[in-house]
Amino acid sequence: MRLERLTSNKIKIFLTTDDLYDRGLTKEDIWVDSMKWRQLFHDMLEEASEEFDVDFHGSVAVEIFSIQAQGMIMIITVDDIGGEEEMLLYDSFLDMHVMGEENEGLLYTFDSIEEVIELSKRLLPMNIGGGCLYGYEERYYLFFKDVHPDELEKTASILSEYGDASILSPHVLSEYGKKIIENQAIETIYHYFG
Structure with a gap:
């Protein structure tokens, strides 16, 4: 599990499929109201609270982005609460709103071009x-947008042998990254270096 502070009231948590498996969960369990899922969520909030010194009181919005064969990214946003009186009202209350989004692409990161x-x-x-x-x-970073569902697990498995699943979104890469090969990256690299 990796944590990253995005803003003063927003935290990103990346959970790999292995993280979920170690806790006896699958990605499908997040859509079911189970005690295991609630315990995992509270553990994540506690760890984020300790690491970033954030108090999770009041309303908390959770966005879940499921990344096929890699895990999931959770964006936790704590609503800003004004005034000490209002804080007392919410002292032990946590309201969670969950929104989900499925991402069909695979995004992996590599240390070197040789990989x-x-x-x-x-x-x-x-x-x-x-x-x-x-x-x-x-x-x-190598991004595969449309991987055939039958090839998804095999492709992710091979990608994992050479690189790591990335917690960046393809949108961040397209905006801030340098596009080296726009289409057919595997074929192009193989043509010149294979």
Whole structure:
């Protein structure tokens, strides 16, 4: 589990599928009101509270972005509460609003271009291609927008051998990253370096 403070009242939590599995949960469990899910949520709030010195009182909005074969990203926003009197009203009350969004793409990060080259040598002979290659903050990012559902687990598994699932969104990359290869990144890299 990785935590990142986005603003004074907003925190991003990235949970891998392994994090969920270690706690006896699946991504599907978040849509069911279960005690395991409630315990995980309270554990995450407690850890975020300790790490970022944030008190979770009042209304908390939770946005959940499920990333196929990688895990999930949760954005937790604490409503700003004005005045000490209002704070007393909410002292032990936590109201949670959950919104979800499914992301069909795969986004992985790599330390070096050599890892991406080796990955392309592995993927293309298996008829797995496409992708968009970005550079951002001295790392390489490979984004596959439309992965066939039958190939999703296999593709994610191979990507995980060479890189790490990224907690960045494709939108951040398209805005702030440098687009190196826009389309057919695997085929292009294999053509020049394979």
